Amino acid sequence: MQDEFDFIEQIKPKKIYQSSLIEGIGDDAALIHQKPEMEQIICMDTMVEGIHFTTATMSPYQIGYKALAVNISDIAAMGGIPTFYLVSIAIPKCWDEQELLSIYDGMAMLANKYKMDLIGGDTVSTADCLTITVTVIGEIEKDKHLLRSNAKPGDIVFVTGTVGDSAAGLDVLLHNEDKVFSETEKILVYKHQFPQPRVEIGRMLAALPRVSLNDISDGIASEANEIAKASQVVFSIDEDCLPLSKAIREYNNSRSIEWALYGGEDFELIGTMPKSDWENIYKQCDEKGFIITKIGTVSEGPQKVLLNKKDKSYILDKKGYNHFKVETK
Numbered sequence: 001m002q003d004e005f006d007f008i009e010q011i012k013p014k015k016i017y018q019s020s021l022i023e024g025i026g027d028d029a030a031l032i033h034q035k036p037e038m039e040q041i042i043c044m045d046t047m048v049e050g051i052h053f054t055t056a057t058m059s060p061y062q063i064g065y066k067a068l069a070v071n072i073s074d075i076a077a078m079g080g081i082p083t084f085y086l087v088s089i090a091i092p093k094c095w096d097e098q099e100l101l102s103i104y105d106g107m108a109m110l111a112n113k114y115k116m117d118l119i120g121g122d123t124v125s126t127a128d129c130l131t132i133t134v135t136v137i138g139e140i141e142k143d144k145h146l147l148r149s150n151a152k153p154g155d156i157v158f159v160t161g162t163v164g165d166s167a168a169g170l171d172v173l174l175h176n177e178d179k180v181f182s183e184t185e186k187i188l189v190y191k192h193q194f195p196q197p198r199v200e201i202g203r204m205l206a207a208l209p210r211v212s213l214n215d216i217s218d219g220i221a222s223e224a225n226e227i228a229k230a231s232q233v234v235f236s237i238d239e240d241c242l243p244l245s246k247a248i249r250e251y252n253n254s255r256s257i258e259w260a261l262y263g264g265e266d267f268e269l270i271g272t273m274p275k276s277d278w279e280n281i282y283k284q285c286d287e288k289g290f291i292i293t294k295i296g297t298v299s300e301g302p303q304k305v306l307l308n309k310k311d312k313s314y315i316l317d318k319k320g321y322n323h324f325k326v327e328t329k
């Protein structure tokens with residue numbers, strides 16, 4: 001890159017979606033008008049070259065898309081609507097300007113879908129790995145937010161979409177250097193590179209009186225344990241109910257359950273709701289073409305997650321992706 005200020009000029013959005021924006025890119029900080037009837041939601045996630053992606057697993061466009069998607073997913077997990085984003089990027093010398101603009105194009109694709117505005121960030125150089133940190137701001141109607149601590153005994157446990165596909169897609173990418181993929185492999189790779197944040201489902205759930213919710217970044221085992229801990233309840237998940245895609249079964253059925261439980265990066269939603277709300281939500285999702293599956297139940301007791309497998313029951317430990325543990329399984 002030739003010039004930091006010239007770069008910022010190029011990534012500055014030409015169009016603004018949100019009428020509550022007072023000042024976006026260009027001053028010392030952004031200014032947003034606060035709506036009195038809404039709560040603000042703010043989250044931040046980072047992607048690091050070598051940890052979250054390599055040049056072999058993701059193109060610059062996909063890196064941008066996914067860096068924004070994972071943050072929108074956290075807004076969805078609160079039941080909210082994403083509105084603004086900020087991007088901090090640390091750039092090694094070997095990345096050229098075209099690649100960097102491509103990262104921003106990937107973010108813009110998703111931002112356009114959700115009518116989000118890029119309102120600021122930071123640009124720095126770094127010695128080695130590209131690092132991108134995105135902050136997303138969202139909103140939700142007062143008192144409608146969906147917390148991990150909302151689960152109660154008697155609830156059903158649900159998950160959206162299918163799980164494990166992203167980890168299987170990563171496996172495909174890491175074991176096929178020539179990048180010639182079968183149709184099945186292409187489906188899994190796409191799930192890894194273009195996860196779909198479940199904002200629309202989060203909004204449906206926010207209309208219910210009480211839902212606990214989490215998005216799946218580290219795997220079902222990890223996220224279910226987080227809800228069980230925050231709510232001080234017991235989760236009981238039926239292995240046979242885990243929604244597995246045809247693609248994952250075809251690619252490597254013997255590892256599908258392991259990827260579903262511990263793989264992560266599916267960015268589907270897992271949560272609980274009272275039994276009485278299930279039929280209605282299932283119908284609403286079905287009408288809109290969204291998959292949602294009942295995978296278990298919640299009961300009283302000291303916090304834990306049980307996995308029912310045939311006639312036996314095992315403790316499902318909080319294993320999954322962990323940045324500071326060498327062995328993840």
Ligand SMILES: Nc1ncnc2c1ncn2[C@@H]1O[C@H](COP(=O)(O)OP(=O)(O)OP(=O)(O)O)[C@@H](O)[C@H]1O
Binds near residue numbers: 044074215217
């Ligand atoms: N370095 C940090 N400093 C301050 N707060 C942090 C830091 N890292 C995480 N948190 C906070 O801890 C909580 C849990 O964060 P975590 O990153 O585990 O959730 P997540 O984004 O849903 O998961 P993932 O990062 O796997 O997508 C959030 O409230 C987050 O803002």
Ligand SMILES: Cc1ncc(C[n+]2csc(CCOP(=O)(O)O)c2C)c(N)n1
Binds near residue numbers: 046051264321
């Ligand atoms: C090259 C490469 N190797 C491994 C992985 C797998 N991976 C990295 S971070 C993460 C959990 C989510 O991260 P976070 O907890 O930071 O949200 C997972 C499953 C990958 N995507 N690319």
Ligand SMILES: [Mg+2]
Binds near residue numbers: 044045
């Ligand atoms: Mg996080």
Ligand SMILES: [Mg+2]
Binds near residue numbers: 077
């Ligand atoms: Mg999350």
Ligand SMILES: [Mg+2]
Binds near residue numbers: 070217
């Ligand atoms: Mg997250």
